[in-house]
Amino acid sequence: MTYDQYIIETQALSFLQKGPNAFGVYRGFPVCCSFQGKAEGKTAVITVSVEGKRGMKFFRALNQSIKGLGNAVNGQASGSVVQIHLQIRNGFGGPFREVMERFASTAEEYGLRPPTLCPICHQGGCNGYAFLGDGYMPVHEGCLRELHQRVNASAHQNMSEGSILTGIIGGLVGGLVAGVPSLLTILLLERVYAALMWLIPMGVAFGYKKCNGKRSRAAGPILILLSLLSMYLMEYMLFVVIMATEYGWGVGEALITTLPFLLDPSFWVTLVQSSVMELVFLVLGIAVSWKTLTGTAADDVSNVEACLSTYQPMPGAASQTSSGQDGNTMDGNAAAAEEQ
Numbered sequence: 001m002t003y004d005q006y007i008i009e010t011q012a013l014s015f016l017q018k019g020p021n022a023f024g025v026y027r028g029f030p031v032c033c034s035f036q037g038k039a040e041g042k043t044a045v046i047t048v049s050v051e052g053k054r055g056m057k058f059f060r061a062l063n064q065s066i067k068g069l070g071n072a073v074n075g076q077a078s079g080s081v082v083q084i085h086l087q088i089r090n091g092f093g094g095p096f097r098e099v100m101e102r103f104a105s106t107a108e109e110y111g112l113r114p115p116t117l118c119p120i121c122h123q124g125g126c127n128g129y130a131f132l133g134d135g136y137m138p139v140h141e142g143c144l145r146e147l148h149q150r151v152n153a154s155a156h157q158n159m160s161e162g163s164i165l166t167g168i169i170g171g172l173v174g175g176l177v178a179g180v181p182s183l184l185t186i187l188l189l190e191r192v193y194a195a196l197m198w199l200i201p202m203g204v205a206f207g208y209k210k211c212n213g214k215r216s217r218a219a220g221p222i223l224i225l226l227s228l229l230s231m232y233l234m235e236y237m238l239f240v241v242i243m244a245t246e247y248g249w250g251v252g253e254a255l256i257t258t259l260p261f262l263l264d265p266s267f268w269v270t271l272v273q274s275s276v277m278e279l280v281f282l283v284l285g286i287a288v289s290w291k292t293l294t295g296t297a298a299d300d301v302s303n304v305e306a307c308l309s310t311y312q313p314m315p316g317a318a319s320q321t322s323s324g325q326d327g328n329t330m331d332g333n334a335a336a337a338e339e340q
């Protein structure tokens with residue numbers, strides 16, 4: 001079907017339209033529908049939010065019942081959504097209604113209910129819906145507003161007060177402290193646990209954030225450099241300690257004797273060659289810590305604003321809003337939803 005026709009058919013369901021995504025509630029279940037494709041598409045992904053355990057048996061029964069219309073995939077077991085790939089070659093509205101009817105009866109059979117708790121405060125009694133986390137969820141309008149203000153305030157603070165310099169200092173200290181367990185196991189147990197290298201990037205990321213490091217596009221490369229630097233500084237310190245005990249040198253003497261090695265490329269080649277396993281774990285640690293540093297503060301705000309823009313009040317629920325600030329987006333949507 002064409003994209004234009006998809007828009008017309010999702011609007012006919014009174015769903016809130018945001019580009020290829022449409023948000024609404026059907027048979028009590030909050031759903032997000034996404035058109036797959038550009039001008040023309042054969043499938044749409046429907047993400048249905050649920051409460052209760054979604055076991056293998058449920059998925060088997062659901063797939064049996066929607067055979068020919070689409071199929072459901074058991075994505076992350078920890079999530080609170082069921083994703084269905086819907087065939088929309090011959091239109092969206094018909095297959096969507098059919099699949100949702102079958103979904104609702106299978107869900108009832110397996111004890112799955114529409115969600116009731118607000119993902120922000122984990123309480124019931126919600127008065128609206130918004131796309132949060134991995135699906136369209138019931139929320140309190142007040143919680144969403146508060147989240148927006150909180151993220152906005154901390155983003156402004158990070159943008160105006162964050163500093164790359166203090167972040168680098170904090171990151172380096174964090175990386176070196178995180179290297180201590182490795183150093184100790186090597187010295188005391190005389191064993192190398194490469195897996196401990198995983199801790200170094202986490203220490204760097206922690207230190208960077210703790211010391212008010214500015215979140216910017218530079219934070220990712222800084223994380224890589226500081227992690228490598230911390231690891232090799234640690235290996236160098238280890239080398240100093242080993243030399244000092246071997247030859248009975250004092251720390252000062254060992255430093256002076258070993259410093260020239262740092263200028264010798266073959267020293268570095270040996271160091272890198274002997275630390276391949278450590279590097280592997282270091283890279284894994286970087287991958288894990290990457291997400292916590294690389295998004296900029298402005299990204300946070302736009303993420304929350306994207307959530308806000310999907311807000312729709314629950315029919316019949318009283319609005320909790322008391323103040324008029326920051327109300328443009330939501331009141332605009334509320335009005336739009338009421339018009340439908």
Ligand SMILES: [Zn+2]
Pocket residue numbers: 118119120121122123139140143
């Ligand atoms: Zn709430």
